[in-house]
Amino acid sequence: MMTFAGSHTVLVTGARGFLGRHVARCFAAAGHTVSGIGHGEWRRDEHSAYGISTWHQADITLERLVQVAGEPDCIVHCAGSSSVGFSLTNPLEDFDRSATTTVAVLDYVRRVTPNTAVVLPSSAAVYGTAILLPNNESAPLRPASPYGVHKLIVEELCQSYAKHFKTRLAIVRLFSLYGEGLRKQLMWDACKKFASGAAEFFGSGEELRDWLHVEDAAKLLHKAALNASSLCPVVNGGSGQGISVGRALSLLASTYGTLEPLSFTGEKRAGDPTGYQADITAANQWGWEPRIPLDEGLQRYVRWFKELSQ
Secondary structure, X not given: OOOOOOOOEEEEEOOOOHXXXXXXXXXXXXXXXXXXXXXXOOOHHHXXXXXXXXXXXXXXXXXXXXXXXXXXOEEEEOOOOOOHXXXXXXXXXXXXXXXXXXXXHHHHHHHOOOOOEEEEEEEHHHOEOOOOOOEXXXXXXXXXXXXXXXXXXXXXXXXXXXXXXXXXXXXXXXXXXXXXXXXXXXXXXXXXXXXXXXXXXXXXXXXXXXXXXXXXXXXXXXXXXXXXXOOOOEEEEOOOOOEEHHHHHHHHHHHHOOOOOOEEOOOOOOOXXXXXXXOOHHHHHOOOOOOOOHHHHHHHHHHHXXXXXX
C-alpha cells in the first residue's frame, strides 16, 4: 500500500481523454508530478492546464513505455475503449485498445519498474445483466457486449500479474460517468438534441443507471492508488443510487430549458443491460464517497455545453 505522503511521480495513460484529463488534474492537485501518454497532439499550455508536466504522443506499447515512461510511482491506465457501440462494430480494435494496451503496461511494470502501483479503471459492463441490484463486487460477471468481455479480460490480466508477479494493483469498476468535457454518450447526445428542438431517445426510459461525476471518479482512482497491492482489490465506482434514464433526461431537459416533451422509441440497444446500480460499500471503506449530486452535476454539464456552443 502506498502512503502517497509528499510528492510522487504518476503516469496517466490516455491522459488526453475525458477521464484521463480529470485524473491527471486530481493527482496534480494532490501534489504529485504527473506525466501523460496517449494519442493526439497537445500543446504545453493545454496539457499543463490539467497539471500534466510532460506529454508523450505515442501508442501504449511496451516499446514506447520503455522509451518514455521512466519509473513512476504509479500508473493510472485510463487508455482504452469506452464504448459498447464501438465494440459491436469494431471488436478487434476494441480488444486492442483495452487488453493489448493493458498487458503492455503490466509487462512494462514487471520488467522495468516492479515497485510501481497500477490503477485500472474498469467498467460496470463486466456485470452484464444483473440478477440482483445493487451490483456487488462479488456478483457473477456475465458481460453482455464485447466491450464488457474485453474489460473482464483486462481485469483477469491484472489479477494474474498480481498473483504471479506480485504487481501492486487496484481495479475500480466505474458506472455511468458524466461531466464537463464529455463529448459522447447520453448527456452529450441529449444536449445536442435539445439544441435542435428534438427529444426522442432509444429504449423505454426505464433503464436504471448509476451516474457518477468524473471528478468523483478521479478522486476514487486516487484512493485506489493508495490501496493498490498484490491482492488486487476491486471496488465499484458509482453514486450508489439507481436513477432511470428517463428521470435523468428529465432533470437534464429541465436544466437545459427545453420545452420539447421527451419520448422513447422502445427499441433496445444491443449489449445494453436494463439495470445498473453500484454497491459502494467497499469504496466507502477506503474513505471515499461521491460529493457531486446528479442535479448539480447536470447543471455544470449544461453550463459547459452552452458555453461550448457559443
